Amino acid sequence: MQSVRQNAFLVLVAVFLAGPVIAAQAVEKSISLDYIMTNREPSTTVNAARLRYDAARISAEAAAVGxxxxxxxxxxxxxxxxxxxxxxxxxxxxxxxxxxxxxGLTAEQRSRAMSALERVSTLDAALAEAQLKDIQEIVGLYHTAYLAQRELEVGQLELEAIRLQRESDRVRFERGDLRFSDFLRSENDFSNAEADVASASAELREAVLKLSVATGMRVDLLGALAAPPLIYESNGPSQDLSELGGTSVGYSLDSSLLSRYYGLQAAERETEQRPSFxxxxxxxxxxxxxxxxxxxxxxxxxxxxxxxxxxxxxxxxxxxxxxxxxxxxxxxxxxxxxxxxxxxxxxSPARVETHDYESRQLAVEQARLELADEEQRIEDIRRAAELEMLKTNETVQSFIAAVERAEINLEMVLAQDRAQRALPVDVRAAEAALERALLGLERIELLRDQKFLERFVPTSDSLRILSAPATWRTE
Known part of the structure; x- marks a missing residue:
């Protein structure tokens, strides 16, 4: 299996080095994030976590039988x-x-059975963590590849606008209406735009290759990526994050916190049987x-x-x-x-049992302190995540305002064009400016999604929106 994966990786590297042109225009049908999440190969980390969970579940079933x-x-x-x-x-x-x-079960057998069940719950949480991290990785790689694709599209629009501006400046320079230094500036802008497009194309190839390696899907299937849906949008950008622990989204309960909690339960069970003479x-x-x-x-x-x-x-x-x-x-x-x-x-004198009982009582106090520390750590992370998301929401609003201004500018230029008072370069420049503003909005909203996935665990209802259409585009 390892040799097969190595050969597949070498093939992907060879395809990447061959420099295929991966652009949205080259593929008629785009692929969605939902399709990738459904058809990707499961990661070895998730498979290992699932095997540990299944083994613990079988052991718990055996421990519960007398x-x-x-x-x-x-x-x-x-x-x-x-x-x-x-x-x-x-x-x-x-x-x-x-x-x-x-x-029936003895007290010791009941304690072992309860510990086995608690281990199942802990490994179940660990499996959910592994699945969430796998989702985070795939979503992050998809976002990176999609933004690289959009960067290439916007760069090509800007290149076209700069090309028209260069042609206009060339005509003016040949007529003597433009100085050579100004014309040279147009030439430099065009060369820089060409370099930016070439760099964006290389970044797109690299991002698609990483997505292909992580998902096990062929590179040619990832030629055109559909706009990913907004996960955070399902909860409403204006909703208070402190209320997200209700129906739609719950805070992540990591396995370390669950392990501390069950450790306290096990320590308390050890103190239920008091020493007896x-x-x-x-x-x-x-x-x-x-x-x-x-x-x-x-x-x-x-x-x-x-x-x-x-x-x-x-x-x-x-x-x-x-x-x-x-x-x-x-x-x-x-x-x-x-x-x-x-x-x-x-x-029996029960002196040894008394000393053991006192030690178990101290273990209970230590387990309580460890659980309290872990709860405080989770609470600190939660509060930091709330503040970070609030700041990100404010940034999103500024990008939305930039998009609105770009739309107004485009409408003004189109009105002037209909009145034959605008040049084609003005229309192309206004269109490219709007696409650049939309790309900035997409970038910050996808960044907010990734931050959201890092701190919160979407429920099955929230994850269904992976198949929903994107809502960035304006009519």
């Missing part, structure tokens, strides 16, 4: 004889049957009747109920009457049955 019931059979053979005799005069076979029934260990009841034996035992610590039964043995040989009651009997000739009840208690 022990299985157990059944055992113990065959027994018994030979007996009289004193002074070498040959046995009686042979008996029997079997003991045992059944163990788990009554006296504890109940086991209860057992047994009944022997004639040649039959049965017993019941319960261990509260392991929460296992044990049942056993030994039936009357099968006599294979009986040459002489024996006083024995059989292999499963009580072995007493004084009575035919007996019932025994026993209870075990554990007594």
């Amino acid at each position: 022990a299985d019931p157990g059944f055992s059979i113990t065959p027994t053979a018994k030979l007996s004889g009289d004193e002074g005799e070498t040959d046995p005069n009686k042979a008996t076979v029997t079997a003991s049957f045992g059944l163990t029934v788990p009554l 006296f504890s109940f260990a086991q209860a057992r009841a047994s009944l022997d009747y004639m040649d039959h034996a049965a017993s019941v035992s319960l261990n509260p610590a392991s929460r296992i109920l044990g049942l056993s039964y030994t039936p009357e043995g099968i006599v294979l040989r009986d040459d002489a009457e024996s006083s024995s009651t059989g292999s499963g009997g009580s072995g007493s000739s004084d009575s035919d049955w007996s019932l025994t009840l026993s209870v075990s208690f554990a007594l």
Whole structure:
């Protein structure tokens, strides 16, 4: 797989070095960000995070299941004889049957199962983080490539306007109406514009190549990129960011904060069992009747109920009457049955347990402090993001005003052109100025989108707008 990726990368590099002309005019149908997000290859980081999550989920399911019931059979053979005799005069076979029934998870098993579930939640958050970072990378690369494409388009419009201005200056210079220094300035402007277009074309090729490598899509499919939708616009530019934690967008809850929270929960569970000097260990009841034996035992610590039964043995040989009651009997000739009840208690000084309990209490306090520090860090990031987004919104408004001024200027020039009082170069210059203003607005709004994705996690409803059309263009 690695060699295949290396070969694919070398092919892409060869295509890039060959210098293909990638421009919007060369491809009739443009490709959208939604198409790329749907058809791209998943990143290795996301795949690794998903595998860790799946493994933790399977482990949690196994930890939540208690022990299985157990059944055992113990065959027994018994030979007996009289004193002074070498040959046995009686042979008996029997079997003991045992059944163990788990009554539930022990406290330790419940704690492990809860920790396993918490690990699943933490890795689920880590998977969401990996997916979000993958989205951020693809969106950022797409924005870069699209802006490079727009820069090339605007540069070509500006080059055309400068070319018309140069031709006009050439005519005026040849008539003697323009000084050579002014004409030379037009020539230099045209040369600089040509260099800018060549540089923009190279930057576009580089941006498309990076997008191709990151998504696994061919370079020729990325020849013309559609305007990406605005993610932040779905929440309304005028909406207060402090209210974004509601229905549409929630703040990012990173896995480190979740890990601190579950660490505190685990530490608190460790302090639920206080040290005890006296504890109940086991209860057992047994009944022997004639040649039959049965017993019941319960261990509260392991929460296992044990049942056993030994039936009357099968006599294979009986040459002489024996006083024995059989292999499963009580072995007493004084009575035919007996019932025994026993209870075990554990007594311990609990000094070690007391010291461990105090250590666990200190661990709880430490976990609380770590969680508080992490919450404060997240809150600081949130407030900084709010201020940054507010500043960006103000910048967006200034670019919107620039677009409005460029539109007014273009309308004035077009009106003069209809009255035959404007030159073609004036119309081209006004159109190029409007496109430059629109490009500036696109650039700052896409920058706001990237900042938004860095600090906030869009919900599924918010991410659906990736397939929506862009709204920058004015009619």
